[in-house]
Amino acid sequence: MSLKQTDGAIYELIEKEKEYQNNTLRLIASENYTSNAVMEATGSILTNKYAEGYPNKRYYAGNKYVDEIELLAIERAKKLFKVGHANVQSHSGSSANIAAFFAFLEPGDKFMGLDLPHGGHLTHGSHVNFSGKWFNAVHYSVDKETEALDYDDIRKKAIEEKPKLIICGYTAYPLIIDFKEFRSICDETGAVLMTDISHFAGLVAGEAYPSPVQYADIITTTTHKTLRGPRSAMIMCPEENAKTIDKSVFPGTQGGPLEHCIAAKAVCFHEAMQPDFKEYAKQVVMNAKVFADELATKGLRIVTGKTETHLILVDLTQKGVTGKDAQMALEEAGIITNKNTIPFDTKSPFITSGLRFGTAALTTRGMKEDEMKWIADNVVKIIENPNDNEMKVKIRNEVKEICDRFPVYK
Ligand code: DSN
Numbered sequence: 282m283s284l285k286q287t288d289g290a291i292y293e294l295i296e297k298e299k300e301y302q303n304n305t306l307r308l309i310a311s312e313n314y315t316s317n318a319v320m321e322a323t324g325s326i327l328t329n330k331y332a333e334g335y336p337n338k339r340y341y342a343g344n345k346y347v348d349e350i351e352l353l354a355i356e357r358a359k360k361l362f363k364v365g366h367a368n369v370q371s372h373s374g375s376s377a378n379i380a381a382f383f384a385f386l387e388p389g390d391k392f393m394g395l396d397l398p399h400g401g402h403l404t405h406g407s408h409v410n411f412s413g414k415w416f417n418a419v420h421y422s423v424d425k426e427t428e429a430l431d432y433d434d435i436r437k438k439a440i441e442e443k444p445k446l447i448i449c450g451y452t453a454y455p456l457i458i459d460f461k462e463f464r465s466i467c468d469e470t471g472a473v474l475m476t477d478i479s480h481f482a483g484l485v486a487g488e489a490y491p492s493p494v495q496y497a498d499i500i501t502t503t504t505h506k507t508l509r510g511p512r513s514a515m516i517m518c519p520e521e522n523a524k525t526i527d528k529s530v531f532p533g534t535q536g537g538p539l540e541h542c543i544a545a546k547a548v549c550f551h552e553a554m555q556p557d558f559k560e561y562a563k564q565v566v567m568n569a570k571v572f573a574d575e576l577a578t579k580g581l582r583i584v585t586g587k588t589e590t591h592l593i594l595v596d597l598t599q600k601g602v603t604g605k606d607a608q609m610a611l612e613e614a615g616i617i618t619n620k621n622t623i624p625f626d627t628k629s630p631f632i633t634s635g636l637r638f639g640t641a642a643l644t645t646r647g648m649k650e651d652e653m654k655w656i657a658d659n660v661v662k663i664i665e666n667p668n669d670n671e672m673k674v675k676i677r678n679e680v681k682e683i684c685d686r687f688p689v690y691k
Pocket of ligand 1: 402452453
C-alpha cells in the first residue's frame with residue numbers, strides 16, 4: 282500500500298512541505314535541494330538490511346549487493362575528493378565528529394576549536410555538547426577588528442595550551458581557511474589536525490574552495506549541504522589512519538550502517554563528479570558574492586566585509602532589529618533564513634544580532650546574479666521595516682512568482 286493509503290496524515294504533511302519548499306526562497310546556508318535520484322536511493326528497500334561491519338567483513342549474512350553498493354560509495358568518495366581513505370557509514374556530522382574524537386582522544390583530553398559564537402559548531406567544544414562536557418575544550422576566536430582568523434594568535438594559543446587535536450572548518454565563517462597554516466601549527470605543537478568541511482564540501486568537490494586533503498589527519502563532513510546529497514555524513518583520511526577511523530565508526534561509536542543513505546551518498550558522489558557540478562559550485566560562490574555586495578550597497582554590515590564561500594553573515598546591530606525578529610519577518614515574506622550569532626555577540630544564541638544566508642539551494646534551482654540582487658534588495662527592505670505587513674504580502678507574492686520560474690520538485 283502507498284503512504285497515501287496507509288497514513289494519510291503524514292502523506293498530506295509531506296505534500297504540504299513539498300509545496301512549501303517549492304514556493305519559498307531557501308537561504309539557509311546548510312540546506313540544499315537534493316536530486317530525485319538521491320531521494321530514490323534514500324527511500325529504497327536498502328533500509329531493510331542490517332550490515333554491521335564493513336564490505337566483505339559483516340556480522341550478518343545476505344550482504345552481497347549491499348557490499349557492492351558500499352564499495353562503490355567508498356571508491357567514488359575517494360575519487361571525488363582525491364583522498365586515501367573514506368568511511369561512508371557516519372550518520373550525521375555530529376556522529377562523524379564523535380568518531381573523530383574517539384579515534385584520537387581519550388575522555389578529558391584537551392582539544393581546540395573555534396568558539397561557537399565566532400562560527401564554530403556545537404561539536405567543536407560547546408559546553409552544552411558532549412564535546413565540551415567529556416573533553417577539555419579550549420577555544421580560539423576570530424580577530425575583533427577583521428573578524429577573520431588570526432593564524433599568529435591561533436599558533437600562540439596552541440603553543441600555550443598544547444591541545445592534542447585542533448579543529449578547523451566551521452558553521453558560520455565566510456572566508457577561506459588556510460589549511461597549510463593549520464598544518465604548520467599542528468606540526469609545531471604535535472596536535473592532530475581535524476578539518477570539518479561540512480559546509481563547503483561541495484565547493485571542495487567542485488574545485489571552488491581549496492581542499493584540505495594534503496594537510497588534514499582526518500576530515501569529517503556532512504553530505505547534504507553544498508555537496509547536495511542525502512542528510513548524512515562521512516569521514517576521510519590518509520590511508521595510514523584508515524584502520525583507526527574505521528574502528529572508531531564501527532564498533533566504536535555506531536552500530537548498523539544506514540545502507541539506504543550510503544547508496545544515496547554514492548549517487549551524490551557520482552553527481553558531484555559530473556562536469557556541471559563544477560559550474561554549480563562556481564555559481565554558488567558567485568551568487569553569494571553578488572548577494573553580499575548588494576546587501577552591503579543597501580546598507581547592511583557584512584561580517585568580515587565579504588564572502589569567499591556560499592555563506593554570508595550579516596550584523597544587524599545598527600538596524601535595531603534582532604536576528605530572531607528579522608528571521609521571523611523574512612519568513613512571513615517567504616524568505617527562509619536563520620538567526621545567527623556574530624563574533625563578540627552580546628545577545629544569546631536564541632536571539633542573536635545576526636542573520637546567516639547561503640546560496641547553495643537557490644543556485645540548485647538555477648537562480649543567478651539577477652535573482653540574488655532582487656532577493657538582497659527585498660531582504661534589506663524587510664529588515665528595515667519588519668512590521669510592514671502590506672509590504673511583506675507584496676514581497677511574498679513576488680517570491681512565489683520567482684519560485685514558479687525556478688521550479689524544484691514536481
Ligand atoms: N546545523 C548546521 C548548520 O546549520 O550549520 C550545522 O550542523
